[in-house]
Structure formats: C-alpha cells, structure tokens
Amino acid sequence: MKKILLLGGHGLLGKEISRLLDERRYVLIAPTSAQLDITDYQALESILKGEMPTDVINLAARRNIDELEKDPLPGWQVNTFGAAAIGRILSKHKIRSSYFFMSTSYVFGSSLTAKAEDDAHAPVNVYGETKSVAEELIVHYCGGTGIPFWIGRASWMYGRARESFVDEVAKMLLRGEKYEAAIDQSGNTTSAAEVAGAVVSLCIEKQIACGAYHFLNEDPGRTSRFDIAREIASALAISPERVVPAESRDIFSGGGRPSISLVNTKIPPLRNWREALREYIVTRYTANHL
Ligand SMILES: NC(=O)c1ccc[n+]([C@@H]2O[C@H](COP(=O)([O-])OP(=O)(O)OC[C@H]3O[C@@H](n4cnc5c(N)ncnc54)[C@H](OP(=O)(O)O)[C@@H]3O)[C@@H](O)[C@H]2O)c1
Incomplete structure (x- = not known):
C-alpha cells in the first residue's frame, strides 16, 4: 500500500492531487505549511524518517514573481533549500521513496522557441533561478542513488x-x-486537474523513467x-x-x-x-x- 507525503498539498495543484490520492484510497499525509515548514531541515528529517513514505510529492513553493525580485530569500529557502533537503534526506537515510518535484517553465527564462524537457536552463528572474538550482540539486541527490525522481514543469495553471x-x-x-x-x-495555459491526473498516473503509479517532464494541455x-x-x-x-x-x-x-x-x-x-x-x-x- 502506498503511503504518500504531499507537501504544498493545500494549494492549486495540491488540492487536485490530494483529491485523486484520496479517491484511490492511498495513505495520504498532507501537512499544511503551519504543520510542516519545508525550510525546517530537522522537521523534514523527522517526518521522513518517522513516516517512511513510499512517495514524496513536493509542490510547496513561493511563486510571487514580483515579491521575489524585491526579497529573494523566501524563494531560495522554500523553492531551493526545502526541495533539495528532501532529496538529501531520502538519499542520506536510504529511505525507499520516490520523489516528485514540481518546477516551472521559468527555468528557461525567455525564448522565441518552445523549450523541450532537457533543454539548457537560462532563468531570468529569481523564481526561475530558485527552481533551476533546485532541479540541479535534486538530480545530484537522487540521480544514481536508486531514488526514482521526476521533475515536472508546467505554466499558467488554473483550477x-x-x-x-x-x-x-x-x-x-x-x-x-x-x-x-x-x-x-x-x-501554456493548463488545467491543474489534468496535470494532477497525469502526475499521479504516470509518476506515482506507473513510475515512468526518472527525469524532467512537461505537463501541458496541447x-x-x-x-x-x-x-x-x-x-x-x-x-x-x-x-x-x-x-x-x-x-x-x-x-x-x-x-x-x-x-x-x-x-x-x-x-x-x-x-x-x-x-x-x-x-x-x-x-x-x-x-x-x-
Ligand atoms: N500555478 C502555476 O501556474 C504554476 C505553474 C508552473 C509551476 N508551478 C509550480 O507548481 C507547484 C504548485 O503550484 P500551485 O499553483 O499549486 O501553488 P500554490 O497554490 O501557491 O500553493 C503552494 C503551496 O506551497 C505551500 N508552502 C509555501 N511555503 C511553504 C513552506 N515553507 N513549507 C511548506 N509549504 C509551503 C503553501 O502553503 P500555505 O498556503 O500554507 O503557505 C501552498 O499550499 C509549485 O511548485 C509551483 O512553483 C505552478
């Protein structure tokens, strides 16, 4: 039986994913940010070692582009440190969990040509920078250690x-x-409900090959x-x-x-x-x- 730790599970995408996981009757642990702040390394270590989830889905983020330009620190703390800390703890304690991390199209900055999953990053704002470095650290901690990991990207979700x-x-x-x-x-404007369906079925259930994926309405x-x-x-x-x-x-x-x-x-x-x-x-x- 799957036991899933869902972080950022009370936001736009999180509520859609949470609803699907409930429907499938998985054991779901979905703390609010007040219950578990992902910038608190000890708290993360304690919940991961204590619960030993089969899968971690991390959607927690600071996304306000203009606020992050004025004050980048919360972005680095939540989007980068928190995201990377999860990968580090899973790998350090050999916790047999997969890790899904939600990133953003902004890792690619600005471009006239559409970007594919493995294209080089070139962020042009703090939000994109924090997610870009998070992606690199997740590959560093999870790649090659047997932790199945997926980096999802989307843009302009609604729900x-x-x-x-x-x-x-x-x-x-x-x-x-x-x-x-x-x-x-x-x-790419995309339905959060449809992203949620694809993330759960392809990553959490089917466990497709590790790497970066784009979740988009065509x-x-x-x-x-x-x-x-x-x-x-x-x-x-x-x-x-x-x-x-x-x-x-x-x-x-x-x-x-x-x-x-x-x-x-x-x-x-x-x-x-x-x-x-x-x-x-x-x-x-x-x-x-x-
Ligand atoms: N929305 C989009 O169009 C879009 C596009 C591309 C990628 N994404 C990415 O997709 C993911 C989900 O986006 P969303 O739109 O669903 O985000 P959202 O509605 O803003 O929800 C973000 C969640 O993160 C939580 N959070 C913030 N700081 C936290 C902390 N320190 N510790 C624990 N949880 C914390 C928030 O909890 P509180 O509400 O309690 O603070 C909230 O539940 C994010 O990673 C985002 O970067 C979103």
Missing part, C-alpha cells in the same frame, strides 16, 4: 482551489468590464494571454472586443514578464488547451452550472 489569471478574466468580463491582456507574453502555437482571454470571452458568449490588447510592461507592476512556451516530447499530450479551458469556464461560470 478550482485558487483563483488564477483565468478566473480574474472571467469575473471581470462577467461584471461587464473590459480586460487588458498582454499580447507579448506567451505560455498547444500547437505560441498562445498569448490575449488569446486566452479572448477564448474565455468566447466560452462566456461575451463580445471578444471586451478583451483589449496591451503590452505586458504596462500591465504588471514589476514590469514585463518573460515569454516562454514548453513542448512535451516524452509523455502523451493532455487534450487541447481550448477544449480544457472552455470546459472549466462553462462549468464554473455559466448560469446552468452555478
């Missing part, structure tokens, strides 16, 4: 557990307001925030003219954002992003489904 860009757009449009969306920032082109906002308007049967094109430096308080698209070359693709997004918007925001 029911926490509001994201997608919900902000839907709510503003439903209030009758206009939405200014960046035309110069591209990424997206054949460079999709901008503007394209996504227009798709949301269309799903809500609202005039697309209410979504107004803008430059990202005029929208985000910390300035522009890197543009990065991922490509998945290793695992079966999740369904097309438009289909997944429309289903989420219609189910969550249209009258028949409220």
